[in-house]
Amino acid sequence: VTERGVPSGMTRLNPWTGEYVDYDNPNPRGSPHGVVIDSEGDVWWAGRDVHLARLTPSTGEIREYRTNGPAMHGHTPVLDSKENVWFSMLAGNHIGKWDRATDKITLWESPVGRDRPYGIFVSPDDKIWYAKFHDCGVSMFDPETETFTQYKAASAPCAVRRLGQDSKGIVWYGLFSRGILVRLDPATGEQREIKIPTGI
Numbered sequence: 001v002t003e004r005g006v007p008s009g010m011t012r013l014n015p016w017t018g019e020y021v022d023y024d025n026p027n028p029r030g031s032p033h034g035v036v037i038d039s040e041g042d043v044w045w046a047g048r049d050v051h052l053a054r055l056t057p058s059t060g061e062i063r064e065y066r067t068n069g070p071a072m073h074g075h076t077p078v079l080d081s082k083e084n085v086w087f088s089m090l091a092g093n094h095i096g097k098w099d100r101a102t103d104k105i106t107l108w109e110s111p112v113g114r115d116r117p118y119g120i121f122v123s124p125d126d127k128i129w130y131a132k133f134h135d136c137g138v139s140m141f142d143p144e145t146e147t148f149t150q151y152k153a154a155s156a157p158c159a160v161r162r163l164g165q166d167s168k169g170i171v172w173y174g175l176f177s178r179g180i181l182v183r184l185d186p187a188t189g190e191q192r193e194i195k196i197p198t199g200i
Contacts, residue, residue: 002032002045010035010043010055023055026062034076038083046074046087051096051105065098065105080122088117088130095120095130095141108141111148115139119162123169123186131160131173138163138173138184153182154193 003009007028012021032045043055051074052065075088085098096107116133128141136156140149163173171184181194
């Protein structure tokens with residue numbers, strides 16, 4: 001789990017013993033956000049002033065992949081099928097990729113100026129999907145062509161924070177604080193809004 005306070009860090013809980021192990025972030029104000037664990041057991045997170053940080057629990061070593069330029073803070077990391085680490089950048093309006101083969105990070109700027117990529121996932125065909133926090137919808141990035149496809153919600157304006165995909169390939173996302181769930185079929189681009197009966 002991430003510890004976003006000051007000092008910031010990562011904590012591992014052993015659910016069988018109740019034992020906690022804390023790993024201090026090199027940047028006490030680093031505010032780690034999002035966490036994913038690869039097949040080697042390394043723990044990845046994104047945060048303030050870094051694209052990504054990588055913890056090797058067996059040694060306690062933490063490596064930071066620091067930012068340069070206007071694309072600053074990392075937000076949420078995910079793995080693709082080759083275990084490259086992709087991440088959103090809410091503040092920087094980019095998405096990024098750490099390439100396992102080269103140990104290098106590449107950034108792509110969203111073509112929509114106020115997208116503010118938030119939640120992110122990788123589909124089984126290694127397409128990158130992210131929530132458009134300010135632009136009220138979701139976007140798909142194709143790494144092979146390096147192109148973005150935009151999907152705007154009908155009930156704009158709104159905020160979108162998280163999204164997911166079901167076993168049939170349908171993408172789902174919620175309109176934050178609106179009580180609306182959106183069903184998106186990537187095969188056709190068709191979207192359907194479902195009002196959640198919250199009683200308010």
